[in-house]
Amino acid sequence: MSGLADTIRTVRGRAVRCRDTGDGPPVLLLHGIGRTLADFAELHGRFARDHRVISLDLAGHGGSAPLDGPHTLAALARAAADCLDALGVPGPVHLVGNSLGGAVAMRLAVDDPARAASLVLVASAGFGREVTIGLRLLAVRPLARLPRARTHLFADTGHLPQVERADEFHRLVTGFWAGRTAGR
Template sequence: MSSGADRSTDTLLTVAGVRVRCRDTGDRSSPPVLLLHGIGRSLEDWEGLYGRLAPDHRVLSIDLPGFGLSERIAEKYTLESLARFILAALDVLGERRPVHLVGNSLGGAVAMQLSVLAPGRVRSLILANSAGFGREVILALRVLSVRPVGRRLLKNKSRDNAYRTERALFYDRRFVTEERLGHAMKVGANPGHDDVLLAVAHALGTFRGVRRGWRNKLLPAVAAQNKPTLVVWGAEDRVLPASHLDAARSAFPHARFAVFPQCGHMPQIEREEEFDSMVREFIGDVEAHS
């Protein structure tokens, strides 16, 4: 790999014997930012951030094991196993400095768990429509937590089903492009995708919603660290409702908060310019005051 602000390379890393896809952008000597996607997703969800952050940051993004184009891990899927895997991936990448963690949905929960496991490796938290702040979650994910029913549901690999899944993520249907549909079907064809999706859905939730146990344990542990934190939400999120912001405000009184109107589950895509500007400003403030 070359070094420099224009460097952008997708590569396959071997982490604990598992092949995972990583994108490594920007100058390795600059402060590191790590981007973590949501359940069933991939590093393409952060396309708008790479170029904007790369001039003055090392920007890393990883397909979580079993998602995107990454292989699955053999051990049981939990927030802790995912967070430990990401720490191991950072070691393979040679990045031992504290990172600015940006997580969407499941990626937000993994980011918080990583901060609890290794507080010295995390400089700040940016949580976009993050899991962990409430029980309510879209019916499709509640169904997936019931494995026999979820497995039958996932057998449908049609374009129509991919469209329904993508459509649930956005307030504006124009973001459900042919390119995104094609990529979603490619990701869904990952040999480990269905098993991992079911395992994660079951680990974190039930048919009634997101499990209370891990939420009640994780949030106080993160709050006690008092790390610089930015929590953002799309006001029209169909996956994790914006009402979860009330719990986030109670759990993290030290944090900054923002709501994007007419926006769904992925503000980094649907409000790309505003989201990127907010993240850059937040990270800049953290860098300036630490």
């Protein structure tokens, strides 16, 4: 999709490339390893019709500078949260992550559950024992913070269904956010 303007923000002294468009409940789109926010360009515009959508290049990717320390999941999740803070987004956001971005989204949801309105994982990377335990705890009542879950398999796609099947992906995710089941 053309017409989306990227900006470079300084967040905690580090350059971060991001897109921030639309109005409504906030959404954070996180790409995979070796990729950029361009992976979500088409969906960014679609989601922005009724959501505030933030895409960012993860630290050390695309137009974002690397972190000073190791690029652990916790550090990448903290950097994403810092970007949300810098953009004035303090509350819960819909987290959408592909591959490494999915692992970062999971880590952010575990480290700061109040920040996660929902969690959409797209061909997500492995995420280690510390995140697995945290996600399991989030699913245990009365601790449950993320009460709904849905699994969907996209037929005949590779690692980027948000690109390869953008229309179906958009309908599925916005339906999930609205509380609709897949059959409605």
